[in-house]
Amino acid sequence: VRAVTFRDETVTVQEHPDPQPRAGELLVRVRAAGLNGADRWQLARRPPHYPPPPTAPPDIPGLEIAGEVVACGDGTTRFRVGDRVMAIVIGGGQAELCVVHERHAMPVPSGVDWPAAGGLPEVFITAYDALFTRCAVKAGERLLVNGAAGGVGTAAVQLAAAVGAHVTATVRAAALRGAVQALGADVVSAPGEFAEHGPFDVVLELVGVATMPENLQALAIDGRIALVGAQVGDDTTVALDALSMMRTRATVTATTIRRRTLEEKAMMARALERHVLPLFERGRLRVPIAESFPLADASRAYDRFARGAKLGKVILEL
């Protein structure tokens, strides 16, 4: 099987042995796979390191896939050969064949094509988990999304708008601000220029910890902040003002997904099926795709992702 393969901080495409599904797993012929920040962290191998978990393929990146089931391991019950599925995986997704735990697989909603399905699971699960499971965003609340033009940001803006939250989005690339507004943001501003639109009940921080002091200053009483993003090479420590946290009775939550247990990730997939995929079925949500590349051009796809100033996802089609 051909797969994106990291060799000494370069992106190559190489042959690997076919993965085999074990009990409870599906073998998927991958049609599309999204790129994510964690792939870049793994490639860069600079501190702060973000290596793949020990059970993931060490050199094949890829955290989200969509494709057809081609074999079912013992004990699988839900999906059959030929079904269109999408899933989060702990690595190895940017390959022609990928093994997926059946409980992490979801049906591809009708009307969602392969590129969109391949770029959906990681970012919509991340956005849903941070906004609703961790921060309990409610209709009418004020939400700030910092770094809103990327994969997670475009998912979060749409989800929050769909439930009736008032969304302020910060977007670095001026040319993308109109497109983020069209996804449902009420206000789109440059990074750092959000204070006048607060105070915010919830802040989704996708850029990094550096903005946390300003986030705290703009937080409403009983506000919640979810720290989700950190960019390769950024500092990951900052001093926080305890008094402003106490004044607002702030809740700060920080999260990653990849190393959660099988059970926790299965619950996240079920939550997505129940609360988010129906909105895709009805055409209310979409996965903006900045650019997609064939597998042979994987290196160009990584360059495109690193360049930024993109709306939504960079996708590999296989």
Ligand SMILES: NC(=O)c1ccc[n+]([C@@H]2O[C@H](COP(=O)([O-])OP(=O)(O)OC[C@H]3O[C@@H](n4cnc5c(N)ncnc54)[C@H](OP(=O)(O)O)[C@@H]3O)[C@@H](O)[C@H]2O)c1
């Ligand atoms: N914790 C988790 O479980 C989890 C899961 C998924 C993703 N993440 C992380 O969450 C973050 C967002 O993910 P994503 O998929 O949306 O990534 P993405 O598509 O690369 O989007 C990142 C966004 O942040 C903006 N940005 C980056 N550096 C910035 C800076 N210094 N100032 C202002 N804006 C900046 C980018 O703007 P430009 O285009 O202008 O650079 C881009 O719009 C990433 O750090 C990713 O690693 C975490």
